[in-house]
Amino acid sequence: MAAALDVPVLGLPRLVDTVIVGNGPSALLLSYILHGHIPHYKGQHFDPVVHGVAASLDDLLEAPEQLAPGSDLLNHLRSSSAYPQGELPVNALIDTLIRPKGDWDADYKSCVEWRYEPRRAVKHLVLGEAASPGGQWAQSDSFGTTKWDVEALSNAEQLQLPGYTFAEHFAKKDRELPDPNGRCRLSRRDVADYYAAYPEAVGIADSQTHPREACAKE
Numbered sequence: 001m002a003a004a005l006d007v008p009v010l011g012l013p014r015l016v017d018t019v020i021v022g023n024g025p026s027a028l029l030l031s032y033i034l035h036g037h038i039p040h041y042k043g044q045h046f047d048p049v050v051h052g053v054a055a056s057l058d059d060l061l062e063a064p065e066q067l068a069p070g071s072d073l074l075n076h077l078r079s080s081s082a083y084p085q086g087e088l089p090v091n092a093l094i095d096t097l098i099r100p101k102g103d104w105d106a107d108y109k110s111c112v113e114w115r116y117e118p119r120r121a122v123k124h125l126v127l128g129e130a131a132s133p134g135g136q137w138a139q140s141d142s143f144g145t146t147k148w149d150v151e152a153l154s155n156a157e158q159l160q161l162p163g164y165t166f167a168e169h170f171a172k173k174d175r176e177l178p179d180p181n182g183r184c185r186l187s188r189r190d191v192a193d194y195y196a197a198y199p200e201a202v203g204i205a206d207s208q209t210h211p212r213e214a215c216a217k218e
């Protein structure tokens, strides 16, 4: 959403170009990108079709253009169960670039690297209802029945965001991650705690706020 916001709170940008509604993990990742952290293909994907397209891109933010309906790349990804079949084509591409041989390949090597390119930053605000960054992880569900010690289904390394690992987060708390590579399931409390700490850890806290703290002007 593009908007001009008049933000009366000290420490927040007064005018922004983009507003992100909600402060779940997706919003945190988008904010990381809008701060100028750009994903690039670093090579080595085993599939020549995927490699050929990815290598032709300046960066992976261009990927959606290569994935138009009817494009060779989209047809290729959709034709094989080796590729994730999520709703959004760009997710299938990014997933296979991060984890080329699928979720069960324990020794995978990501084909994506993040580079900090501050000139590409876009002024933005993340408006989150949840008390701390983390979306559903940080909020009570409408029945209040989801307990804090329930385990996530996914491994920690699948839930972590770029620039800050669960292992780094645990180390800050003088704790050891049960598996140093994050191949372990953590409690909702631990995941929520990680997302709450993420903005400070990667330097994007300046854009996070509660809707009450920002009043829309236009």
Ligand SMILES: Cc1cc2nc3c(=O)[nH]c(=O)nc-3n(C[C@H](O)[C@H](O)[C@H](O)COP(=O)(O)OP(=O)(O)OC[C@H]3O[C@@H](n4cnc5c(N)ncnc54)[C@H](O)[C@@H]3O)c2cc1C
Residues within 6 Å of the ligand: 021, 022, 023, 024, 025, 026, 027, 127, 128, 129, 130, 134, 135, 136, 137, 139, 146, 150, 151, 152, 153, 154, 155, 188, 211
């Ligand atoms: C206990 C638990 C365990 C889970 N385990 C897993 C797992 O193992 N693996 C997995 O992949 N997923 C798991 N999930 C689901 C996980 O929470 C979601 O995958 C993830 O949070 C989605 O992130 P998101 O940023 O897309 O959306 P959300 O986390 O849903 O964040 C969206 C946020 O936007 C806010 N919002 C929406 N509309 C507005 C509005 N108009 N104004 C202001 N705010 C708004 C919402 O309140 C919410 O806080 C689990 C969830 C819970 C609660």
